Amino acid sequence: MFPRFSKRLLSGPKLALLINRNYTLLWLGGAISLIGDTLFTMTLILWVGTLLQNQSAAPLAVSGVALAAALPALLIGPFAGVFVDRWPKLRTMRLMDALRAVLVCSLLPISEPLPLPLAVKLTIIYLVVAAVSALSQFFTPATKAILKEVVPEEQLTRASALIVGAVTFGWALGPSCAGIFYVSLGAGWAIALNVASFACSWVLIGRMRVSAAESRASAQPTSLWHVLTELREGLRFIQGQLQLRTILLTQSLFSFGWGIVSVMAFFYITQNIHVPMSLFGLLSAAPPVGGILGALLVGRAAAKVGATSVYARAFLFAGVMIVVSTVPNQVIIDLVGFTLIGIATMQAEALVGSLVLFATPEQMVGRVFSTLGTVTALSSLLATFLSGYLSSTLLQGVVIHLPTGELNATNLLLIGAGVLIFAGGLHASRQFRKRQ
Structure with a gap:
């Protein structure tokens, strides 16, 4: 389904492209993944808040979601950049998409009313959020680094602006929709949607074509x-x-x-x-x-x-x-x-x-x-x-x-x-x- 969609998109009028073919695929994959991420994040906050409804520990538990996402950026972020500079960018991005999809999918079983202790559910949620955030420390720099490969220098400002516009739109859309969908459909829908968004990003990024030099990994120790x-x-x-x-x-x-x-x-x-x-x-x-x-x-x-x-x-x-x-x-x-x-x-x-x-x-x-x-x-x-x-x-x-x-x-x-x-x-x- 996704390959057929990307072929149809790229065979359409040139006006459908943002700067060029590679950038259009990169932007689409990132935008779809981001919308899934924002809906997922807001739903997690609502989910955790509901699990501890009317309990004094609820604010602390909700803040734990943000803390679990922030810690990998502090602990792993600087070292991730070293590997991003060594590894092929496209392979890195696709690998991170695949791993994040598997991790998020692991939350589906506990989104159902299983007889698990609350502490176990919260621990699983925090671990998954932290692991997904850790993988994002590799994905995000790789996305920015590959811009030099797929966008002409004179178009870099426009390329960055389009990405920021997509991010802003995603964060405007996510909070407004998450509450409505969570109340009517529960947490499982946001988990499944985020998994699907990673899969879509994986397919679209795989359709990109970059130089042979970029596709080779560093041979350094x-x-x-x-x-x-x-x-x-x-x-x-x-x-x-x-x-x-x-x-x-x-x-x-x-x-x-x-x-x-x-x-x-x-x-x-x-x-x-x-x-x-x-x-x-x-x-x-x-x-x-x-x-x-x-x-x-x-x-x-x-x-x-x-x-x-x-x-x-x-x-x-x-x-x-x-x-x-x-x-x-x-x-x-x-x-x-x-x-x-x-x-x-x-x-x-x-x-x-x-x-x-x-x-x-x-x-x-x-x-x-x-x-x-x-x-x-x-x-x-x-x-x-x-x-x-x-x-x-x-x-x-x-x-x-x-x-x-x-x-x-x-x-x-x-x-x-x-x-x-x-x-x-x-x-x-x-x-x-x-x-x-």
């Missing part, structure tokens, strides 16, 4: 010493490249700030501006909707003023808008502000891939992207912990009276997030000017 040596080489390379150093610090500040925003958004929307739960999705969808628009516009903006300028200005604008939007505690201002923040942040995120690829030789791409992913994951994880801790302890009960209204702990943390993101944009702007 793979001892721990060699892996650590190559990892150090990658870190030294990043340290010696102004553009990569700048991106690494800027993305770290953004991830930390955005981690705070992600944690505090629920409390801001439901408590500060008193939006009913029935309209929570509308406010939450504003940044992804803006993000899709930002991804569509970024190519034209980068061509007009330069990719580095757009990247730095986007974070400067986003930082200001987070502060401006969250201080007045007004719904209409927030709806417009969140949309503009989404446009700005996604423009910056759409440019990260191409900026890294422009500054990195092919043999280093896996290590650079893995290091970037690890550092940003750590920043986001720290922000998640610290914002929850501060809002519950040191800042609890703090209220600042202004002519525009009151600022509580949620406002103050969001203002801090905006300042951090603005600082990242300011750092990027100053560092990129040094190259000119």
